[in-house]
Amino acid sequence: MALLEVNDIHAYYGNIHALKGVSLTVEKGEIVSLIGGNGAGKTTTLRTICGLLHPRGGNIQFDGEDLSRIPAHHLVGKGIAMVPEGRGIFAKLTVLANLELGAYTRNDKEGINEDLEKVFHLFPRLAERRTQVAGTLSGGEQQMLAMGRAMMSRPRLLLMDEPSMGLAPVLVDLIFATITDINKTGTTILLVEQNAHKALQVASRGYVLQTGEIRLSDTAVALQNNAEVRNLYLGIE
Amino acid sequence: MAHMAMMNKTDEAKFDGRALVKFGLLAGVVATYVAVIGMIATFSQRQVVAGLLTLGQVLLVAPPLGMAYFSARKMAGESGGKILAAGASIGLLTTLPLIGLIILANNTNIRIMFVNISPQLVNILTFGQDSVFVGVLLLLVVLALASVAGAGLTLLPARWRQALVMGVASTLGIALMSELFVVILRERLGNNFVRLFFQSGVMRWYTAVGIFLIAFGFTLFWQWRGTQMRGRLQQFTAPRQKQVRWSGAGISGIILLILPWALGTFLSEVLNNVGLYILMGLGLNIAVGLAGLLDLGYVTNFAVGAYVTAVLTTTSQYGLGPIPFWLVIPIALLAAMLTGFVFALPVLRMRGDYLAIATLGFGEIIRVLVLSDWLASRIGGPQGILALQNPSIGNFFFARPEHFYYIILVACLAMLFVSVRLNNSRTGRQWMALREDEDVAAAMGIDTILTKLLAFTLSAAAGGVAGAIFAAKLGTVFPQSFNLFVSINVLSIIIIGGMGSIPGIVLGAFLLIGAPELLREFQEYRLLIYGALLIVVMLRRPEGLWPSATRRRELQDAMDLTSHLGVVHSEVISHGQSANPSRMD
Numbered sequence: 001m002a003l004l005e006v007n008d009i010h011a012y013y014g015n016i017h018a019l020k021g022v023s024l025t026v027e028k029g030e031i032v033s034l035i036g037g038n039g040a041g042k043t044t045t046l047r048t049i050c051g052l053l054h055p056r057g058g059n060i061q062f063d064g065e066d067l068s069r070i071p072a073h074h075l076v077g078k079g080i081a082m083v084p085e086g087r088g089i090f091a092k093l094t095v096l097a098n099l100e101l102g103a104y105t106r107n108d109k110e111g112i113n114e115d116l117e118k119v120f121h122l123f124p125r126l127a128e129r130r131t132q133v134a135g136t137l138s139g140g141e142q143q144m145l146a147m148g149r150a151m152m153s154r155p156r157l158l159l160m161d162e163p164s165m166g167l168a169p170v171l172v173d174l175i176f177a178t179i180t181d182i183n184k185t186g187t188t189i190l191l192v193e194q195n196a197h198k199a200l201q202v203a204s205r206g207y208v209l210q211t212g213e214i215r216l217s218d219t220a221v222a223l224q225n226n227a228e229v230r231n232l233y234l235g236i237e
Numbered sequence: 238m239a240h241m242a243m244m245n246k247t248d249e250a251k252f253d254g255r256a257l258v259k260f261g262l263l264a265g266v267v268a269t270y271v272a273v274i275g276m277i278a279t280f281s282q283r284q285v286v287a288g289l290l291t292l293g294q295v296l297l298v299a300p301p302l303g304m305a306y307f308s309a310r311k312m313a314g315e316s317g318g319k320i321l322a323a324g325a326s327i328g329l330l331t332t333l334p335l336i337g338l339i340i341l342a343n344n345t346n347i348r349i350m351f352v353n354i355s356p357q358l359v360n361i362l363t364f365g366q367d368s369v370f371v372g373v374l375l376l377l378v379v380l381a382l383a384s385v386a387g388a389g390l391t392l393l394p395a396r397w398r399q400a401l402v403m404g405v406a407s408t409l410g411i412a413l414m415s416e417l418f419v420v421i422l423r424e425r426l427g428n429n430f431v432r433l434f435f436q437s438g439v440m441r442w443y444t445a446v447g448i449f450l451i452a453f454g455f456t457l458f459w460q461w462r463g464t465q466m467r468g469r470l471q472q473f474t475a476p477r478q479k480q481v482r483w484s485g486a487g488i489s490g491i492i493l494l495i496l497p498w499a500l501g502t503f504l505s506e507v508l509n510n511v512g513l514y515i516l517m518g519l520g521l522n523i524a525v526g527l528a529g530l531l532d533l534g535y536v537t538n539f540a541v542g543a544y545v546t547a548v549l550t551t552t553s554q555y556g557l558g559p560i561p562f563w564l565v566i567p568i569a570l571l572a573a574m575l576t577g578f579v580f581a582l583p584v585l586r587m588r589g590d591y592l593a594i595a596t597l598g599f600g601e602i603i604r605v606l607v608l609s610d611w612l613a614s615r616i617g618g619p620q621g622i623l624a625l626q627n628p629s630i631g632n633f634f635f636a637r638p639e640h641f642y643y644i645i646l647v648a649c650l651a652m653l654f655v656s657v658r659l660n661n662s663r664t665g666r667q668w669m670a671l672r673e674d675e676d677v678a679a680a681m682g683i684d685t686i687l688t689k690l691l692a693f694t695l696s697a698a699a700g701g702v703a704g705a706i707f708a709a710k711l712g713t714v715f716p717q718s719f720n721l722f723v724s725i726n727v728l729s730i731i732i733i734g735g736m737g738s739i740p741g742i743v744l745g746a747f748l749l750i751g752a753p754e755l756l757r758e759f760q761e762y763r764l765l766i767y768g769a770l771l772i773v774v775m776l777r778r779p780e781g782l783w784p785s786a787t788r789r790r791e792l793q794d795a796m797d798l799t800s801h802l803g804v805v806h807s808e809v810i811s812h813g814q815s816a817n818p819s820r821m822d
Contacts, residue, residue: 052676076682084680090673093666101670104663105682153682 001064003028003188004049004157009058009068011041011048018044020212021058026157031179031189033199033220035233036209042192043085045209046159049190050082051075062157077105081155085162085192087146091135095126098134098145102152112152119148122178140171147178157188164195176202196233200224208233257308257323261330264304264384269334271296272362275353276762281361283758285412286445287436293361295409298383301331305387317392324388328381335362335380336373343369396460404453408445414755415440417504424501493646497639506638507754509710512645513703514750517723518730518742519652520699525728526737527665528692529672531593534580534600535727538697540607540719541576542569542704547622547714548615555615555622562628562635566705573701574694581693585686588675600724607716621715628709641710648706652699656739659695668692726750729767733774735781744783 002025011019019041026032036042047053049060051072060067062078070078081102090098099119103112120127123144129137134145143163150158163179164172176198183189183202193199200206200220208216208229216223223229230236271277281293305324312320339362341347342354363372364379390398411418416438423431434444470481497505517539524530549558549565558565584595606612608619616622628635628644635641659665667688670678679685708714726749734745749770753763774782 050680052679071684072676072679073682073684076680082677082680084677088674088677088680090670090677092673093669097666097669101666101678101681101683104667104670149681 002026002061003063004190005061006045006049007058007061009045009048009055009060011044011053011055013044018212019048019055022209022212022214023058024207024214024217026188026190028188029183029186030205031183031191031203033196033203033206034190034192034209035194035196035199035206035229036215037194037233039211040209041212042209043161044212046082046161046190046192050080050159076153076155079154079156081150081153081158083143083146083150083158083160083163086165087139087142089134089137089142089145089149091133093134094131095134095137095145096130098149099126099152102149105153111154115152115154119151122151122181123148140167140174143167143171143175144178147175147182151182151187155187157190158182160189160191162193163191164193164198172198196229200234256311257326258330260304260308261301261327262333264300264327265331265334267300267304268297268331269338271300272335272338272358273351273353274762274765275358276759276765277361278353278355278358279759279762283413284439285409286442287439289442291361292413297362298380301328301380301384302387304331305384306390309388309391313391320388320392321385324385325381327388328384329377331380331384332373332377335376339363339369339373396457399460400453400456403456404449407452408449411448412440412445413752417755421499421501497642502638505642507751509638509641509645510754511746511751512642512649513707514727514730514746515649515743516645516652516699516703516706517727518734518746519649519656519739520696520703521727522656522696522731522737522739522742523659523668523699524692524696525731527659527672528668528689530689530692531589532596532693532696533593533724533728534596534598534603535696535700536600536719536721536723537580537603538573538577538700539704539707539723540603541573541697542701543708543714543719544607544616544622544704545569545572545701546705546708547625550626550709551622551624552626553622553624555617559626562626562705562709566702569701569705570698571701573697573704576701577693577695577697578690581690585689597721597724600721604716604719604721607719617714619716621713623713625708625712625714627712635709638710641706644706644709648702652702653739660737660739664688664691729771731781733770733782735784738781738783738785741781741783741785745781748782 004024004026006022006024008021008023009019010017010021022041022045024032024034024045034042034045044053048055049067051067051070051074055068058068062075062080065078067075067078090101093101099116100112103115106112120130125141126144126148129141134142137145147160147163150160160179163175167175172195179189179191180202191199191203200223203220206218206220206223207214208223216226216229218226224234277293277296279293280296281291283292284290285292285295305327308327309320309324312323338354339359342356342359347354359369362376363369364375366372366375390401393401415435419431419435419438434441440448470478473481497508500508517535520538521532521535524532546562546565546569548555549560549568550556550562552559580596580599584592587595607616610618612618613620635644667678667683670681670683671685671688671692675685678688707718711718730742730745730749732745733749734743735741749767753760759766778784
């Protein structure tokens, strides 16, 4: 059974039908990329999975449990963590406080410290700046902080929303390398990206979302070679 | 680094002749404005130094002096002569509108429209000279000198500047409260002693000079030895450090205990009001400062606490008791918490501005309710509730301000303790996360609904206790006491003191509640000064006068990013590493 199974979900903002029956699966240990243009519903899909938005139709199964009606703050404990779009760090708190908030639902002090060391090992920049206020970090460092913070809850499934947004190319490479590293330690990742090229390079499978519907789904390699994807999302004639 | 330096240069507006004229005239407009609305004339009735300097004159030179200081700071790096010259021109420009005002007042009957442009005002502006020409010249010279002094301040090394400012501020501060000092000193040391240093309640010139020199010298000394002394304290062994700290706390404790008897009835009453506002400030800080929930209806909790206390302790026909005050406090606290909880329910989904407007409405609802005929049979309507029983322990009755001081002190200390603990707690973190980003907080596993309810409820509790003590202290409760200004006062204290900063709130309460009590004759300008203070603080020190450690670090980090000065850079870094959040720079 898949770790995450999204079955035909419909989500609305007021009367706007944002997701029109999205289905996708993420197997344990995979990186799955969800690509698509502006307004395709990528972020809405993630928000629905992590409980910030509840679907009006369809259901979401995580490890065999239905998540569709569970409020967001209960999902962290179940093993889902989110790296929000635009990083969403707590700008006025220190780096350390941000990371500690990532472990908010946990009580095992030793485990938390262990994970803190892991995050600092993964992102040495954060270790240097642990007492600095997060809002004064650079964009790349903020993205690292958002990822580190999500890791602090020891998630089984990590949802990432546009980690490459607004970053310099060299930093984008670094972030994607780290995504692969995180995945290698056993964390399953669902990645939403506009940078389709990068997203399909690290992923094993991918979905193409268009105006609230899944347009294509295939292995990442196949999608990279798909004429339509190459044309529309990879900018290759 | 080079990249940042470049950014900084384009970022900073060039300070040129046009800016100079703008700032000079701005200072002139401010000075003219305070003259036209009568502030200068009113303030002139208060002398700072006997026969030499009035508060009105201080008010007159303050705008050019301040403006010259800020302008000169923007010119940092220019030659000293240039900076002083710029200062002088700001002073001269300031005089222009004032000269216009003098000419207008002497030649037309402008008083029909502006009552305050009186011959007396002209007399003040021309320093009492018979010839207007000589007077205007004198005004020019004085304002030019003041702004040269203001600009010159930036040329001094920081430690001398700090010492000078401390000296002047202490002298002015003591001068403003000189009448009270005279009363206290006369009781303790006799009339002759007082007359030696004061002339009918005003400092003699050598007193002023003495105070200035003491404050000046002390500041210099502290800068010279202070770091050393602190360093030595840190070298002490842990138990020895603890000893020093405990003895410090002990001395402060004793001072706090004997304070009302040293200060007398009037000042105790002032302290009591300050204390009640500290209590409310700390309470509202939970909602506004920590959880970021802008609550403009804090008076609600204050009113609930007061009316619950009134109904339960009065001997009049509205009374349900009377029951002892000590039992009423927890009841008032719970009632306020319940109110906070119930009022929070409908606004749980609101954010920012919408929340502020909704809570503003709650404040008005309470005001209308306590005035209403509907409840008049229970809580007296516009007549209020009279004859509250004084709190008592055995045969001792709390009746005088000096007595209530201790109740308020205990409440404040308790609230301080709770605030400090909350600040560093898991709950505090929860609130801060909520303040920063509600969605992300939820995604971190924080139950935002519960967290908000908790913030509103705990915040309300302090207001309830403050209301209860307020009612008992007055012995009566009138609906007029529970208006929007209570909410505004509490919020201003937090903003001016420093959002989320506990020492900032204490400072803010003394400044906004204590100082006006001591300057009652200027009551009519109170809100104007409030407004001006808020604007200046928001522009010059948006983090508040005494910001919390994190806020300060944040601003310093920001400075670190934009500064191209190596010196500032290293200072910031060393500060960021020192774990001493309780000290203000």
